[in-house]
Amino acid sequence: MxxxxxxxxxxxxxxxxxxxxxxxxxxxxxxxxxxxxxxxxxxxxxxxxxGNKLRKLDYVLREAIDQGADTLVSGGVVQSNSQRQVAAAAAKLGLACHLAVYHGRLAPSTVEYEATGNALLNRLFGAVLHDVPWNGDRNGAITALADGLRARGHRPYIVPYGVSxxxxxxxxxxxxxxxxxxxxxxxxxxxxxxxxxxxxxxxxxxxxxxxxxxxxxxxxxxxxxxxxxxxxxxxxxxxxxxxxxxxxxxxxxxxxxxxxxxxxxxxxxxxxxxxxxxxxxxxxxxxxxxxxxxxxxxxxxxxxxxxxxxxxxxxxxxxxxxxxxxxxxxxxx
Ligand SMILES: Cc1ncc(COP(=O)(O)O)c(C=O)c1O
Missing domain, CATH: 3.40.50.1100 (Rossmann fold)
Structure with a gap:
């Protein structure tokens, strides 16, 4: 084909x-x-x-909508472009968004790193940010976050690290x-x-x-x-x-x-x-x-x-x- x-x-x-x-x-x-x-x-x-992740999300989030999700769950480092695009898509689609924000992969960080750029946009798009320590497992904290939301009655859809x-x-x-x-x-x-x-x-x-x-x-x-x-x-x-x-x-x-x-x-x-x-x-x-x-x-x-x-x-x-x-x-x- x-x-x-x-x-x-x-x-x-x-x-x-x-x-x-x-x-x-x-x-x-x-x-x-x-x-x-x-x-x-x-x-x-x-x-x-x-950015490139939006092209992936355009297809991946079709699945989230088809599954009746009410919340997107993803994660990345503080300045992750991926989670910024997930947060923007959630805002546009009227879905809640929870992000596992990994700290400690990069050191030392600066005030600008913590507060500007993608970090600022995530907050403007209305994402709920959960600070977690980086332990090398890219998707572990995202899965745990989704499990917790599901247990509280939400319908989370997991967007994997990097939408990959x-x-x-x-x-x-x-x-x-x-x-x-x-x-x-x-x-x-x-x-x-x-x-x-x-x-x-x-x-x-x-x-x-x-x-x-x-x-x-x-x-x-x-x-x-x-x-x-x-x-x-x-x-x-x-x-x-x-x-x-x-x-x-x-x-x-x-x-x-x-x-x-x-x-x-x-x-x-x-x-x-x-x-x-x-x-x-x-x-x-x-x-x-x-x-x-x-x-x-x-x-x-x-x-x-x-x-x-x-x-x-x-x-x-x-x-x-x-x-x-x-x-x-x-x-x-
Ligand atoms: C701006 C930008 N370019 C390239 C990439 C890499 O794409 P991939 O993770 O699909 O290899 C990323 C991933 O976060 C990104 O944010």
């Missing part, structure tokens, strides 16, 4: 502004002197300042389909689609949809400094999503590039800061220090290493995250 037909069997709520634009990055391409670079603007999905599960990956297959249509209309065939990879659902969806751009390499940049874990998660979600979409799956299609995450999750290094500055100064793009900035830093390093020729076209997916930039203001003093 072709990817488009397979995807049309999955309903979405229409929360996200789709398709997102595909635009040339002429000044950044000229600056780097490598391939022609393009940006897929998945930071422009709309609701609650948008097979259905979230199915949803993200739509991005590659959009890129296939848009690049054809613009007259080019991408040699690669490059993006940052964390909880794995984004890359898994792109890999599951590979047949709509069979000559395009999907390149995930590890931003967690855990490339082995990221690769394992991408493999698992991609295999499940491909099965749900009736698509072939080849583990060789999963490429996770290590070495561009800086010292740890949420800790940007000099190359990330340079990428954020270049994106802003040359293209007016707003990237963040945790995800999209590290993703662009990885792409810039690959371009500088000569991976592609000047005659090739490479698409960078801007997955969002701009609100978190304000929480890291001190990096740009």
């Amino acid at each position: 072709i990817v488009e037909d397979a995807l049309s069997g999955f309903r979405r709520l229409g929360l996200a502004h789709l398709p997102t634009p595909l635009e040339p990055l002429q000044r950044l391409s000229a600056h780097l002197g490598g391939p022609r670079l393009w940006v897929k603007r998945d930071d422009c999905t709309g609701l609650g300042l948008g 599960n097979p259905l979230g990956a199915v949803a993200y297959a739509s991005t590659l389909l959009e890129i296939a249509h848009q690049s054809e209309a613009l007259g080019f065939l991408p040699a690669a689609v490059v993006h940052c990879s964390g909880s794995g659902g984004t890359q898994a969806g792109l890999v599951a949809a590979r047949r709509c751009l069979p000559h395009t390499r999907i390149v995930g940049i590890d931003i967690d400094a855990e490339p082995g874990r990221v690769r394992a998660d991408v493999l698992a979600y991609a295999e499940a999503a491909a099965a749900q979409l009736g698509q072939p799956f080849d583990p060789a299609d999963v490429e996770v590039v290590a070495g561009h995450a800086g010292p740890a999750y949420g800790v940007p290094h000099q190359a990330t800061i340079e990428a954020i500055r270049l994106g802003a100064a040359l293209e007016g793009l707003v990237l963040d220090p945790v995800y999209s900035g590290k993703g662009l830093a990885g792409l810039i390093a690959l371009v500088r290493s000569g991976r592609w020729t000047s005659g090739q076209d490479v698409v960078f997916i801007h997955t969002g995250g701009a609100p978190a930039l304000f929480a890291y203001r001190h990096l740009f003093d």
Whole structure:
């Protein structure tokens, strides 16, 4: 079955502004002197300042509504873009929202980190925030929160950490389909689609949809400094999503590039800061220090290493995250 037909069997709520634009990055391409670079603007999905998770939520929350949920339950670190988009979607859908907010994964934190950006938006969207210590289990506290709400008579729907599960990956297959249509209309065939990879659902969806751009390499940049874990998660979600979409799956299609995450999750290094500055100064793009900035830093390093020729076209997916930039203001003093 072709990817488009397979995807049309999955309903979405229409929360996200789709398709997102595909635009040339002429000044950044000229600056780097490598391939022609393009940006897929998945930071422009709309609701609650948008981002890649909204595309996943558009499909995943269809299931929540179908199940008669009255509450969304999710979690993440203080500046999680994922939980901010869950909170915005809950507000829009008139659902309650409870979030497990993990403390201690990043240290030390600043006043801005605790109070601005996504943390501020979560409160404005009306989410109930539950502070829990980070213990490395991404979904444990979320499940416990949902169990407690269920015991008190609520109908919670669990949105997993990063909205990464097979259905979230199915949803993200739509991005590659959009890129296939848009690049054809613009007259080019991408040699690669490059993006940052964390909880794995984004890359898994792109890999599951590979047949709509069979000559395009999907390149995930590890931003967690855990490339082995990221690769394992991408493999698992991609295999499940491909099965749900009736698509072939080849583990060789999963490429996770290590070495561009800086010292740890949420800790940007000099190359990330340079990428954020270049994106802003040359293209007016707003990237963040945790995800999209590290993703662009990885792409810039690959371009500088000569991976592609000047005659090739490479698409960078801007997955969002701009609100978190304000929480890291001190990096740009
Ligand atoms: C802005 C941004 N980009 C990329 C990602 C990574 O996507 P995934 O977790 O599906 O790998 C995230 C995840 O939180 C994100 O917030």
